[in-house]
Amino acid sequence: MLSTLPDLHRSFAEQFKLKFQSDSRIHSLLAGGSLVHGGFDKYSDLDFVVVVDPHYYDNIMAQRIVIAGTLGHLLHAFTGEHVGEPRLLICLYGPELLHVDLKFVTLDMLTQRVEEPAVLFTRDSLALECQLAKFKAQWPDMTPEWFESRAWIWLHYAVVKLGRGELFEAIGMLSFFREQVLGPMLFRRANLPQRGVRRIEFHGIDPDDLLTSTLATHDSDSVSMAIRKAVDAYINLRADALPENIADDAARWAVLAMLKAGTRT
Known part of the structure; x- marks a missing residue:
């Protein structure tokens, strides 16, 4: 070896x-x-x-x-x-x-x-x-419910940082969201262990550029659009295995409403 x-x-x-x-x-x-x-x-x-x-x-x-x-x-x-x-x-x-x-x-x-x-x-x-x-080795893949419980709280964090003008914080949260949520869900879609965003470019498992659409520059409009794309990407990937704790999707609509209101001010 x-x-x-x-x-x-x-x-x-x-x-x-x-x-x-x-x-x-x-x-x-x-x-x-x-x-x-x-x-x-x-x-x-x-x-x-x-x-x-x-x-x-x-x-x-x-x-x-x-x-x-x-x-x-x-x-x-x-x-x-x-x-x-x-x-x-x-x-x-x-x-x-x-x-x-x-x-x-x-x-x-x-x-x-x-x-x-x-x-x-x-x-x-x-x-x-x-x-x-x-004992058998087991990769710590997360459940659909794990992602759903966290996704909207993390996205809300990005929205409030954008609203305050803390663009670096918002951009950092988007990076964190890709690593903790979107990347693992893309690996799940490909029936591979959920490894964050490790080597994701080499697996060819993001043909629709869901991850790249969430990249932002240090500009309010760019960050706002990236957050919207992160929401869209999560909804797209969530459909692969619907979590049991979606309820009425109230958190999703509240986050989107807050983002929309923030971009009008």
């Missing part, structure tokens, strides 16, 4: 593998991301799951940045609380820049997972295989 990677990635991955193999506290090293999903290229990150002996887990967690610094020329690193994953260490290595994610877990933590990892090394293949076999 590693032999197929670009030179920079292969060199780092092999170096990481050797370093972790030499540390008796490390039970296994697993790889995920593009290495298992496919589409790996020179722009890809390296995503590793470091399985730690539970007796040393707290110690390893306390020393994560120090350990990461022994693996290569570490420029910066921070932990992943912003994505709800405090076990994750996000690293940037140099001098030729490479993004590497290191998630530190124990065997018992290999429960809920979104992908089936590749095993780069393990000290106990039977224990690892048994643990992985207990």
Whole structure:
């Protein structure tokens, strides 16, 4: 597997593998991301799951940045609380820049997972295989009701920011809406895992340019039109799997009325 990677990635991955193999506290090293999903290229990150002996887990967690610094020329690193994953260490290595994610877990933590990892090394293949076999990887796709509960609140946020003249905030919300709602719903339409807007250009799943129609410049009329297009795109995609919590669509009409009133002032 590693032999197929670009030179920079292969060199780092092999170096990481050797370093972790030499540390008796490390039970296994697993790889995920593009290495298992496919589409790996020179722009890809390296995503590793470091399985730690539970007796040393707290110690390893306390020393994560120090350990990461022994693996290569570490420029910066921070932990992943912003994505709800405090076990994750996000690293940037140099001098030729490479993004590497290191998630530190124990065997018992290999429960809920979104992908089936590749095993780069393990000290106990039977224990690892048994643990992985207990649970099936499942991508966290959202339900129609999840989208409906959030869509109009987020769109309302964009409308009020537009009304106040906070165009950057409104544009930011539209970007967030594409990532959290429209992109995943386009993936759903294509019967693919809902991966935000990741690589969406390469899947060819937006032939009607629903996403590009929601792009705005720093101009009130442009932002207003983009919000309207975001509403249209959501209604278009919502029809694929109607949520049970539409009710009378009151939130939709209220948001549109507010947007219309705001553009007249």
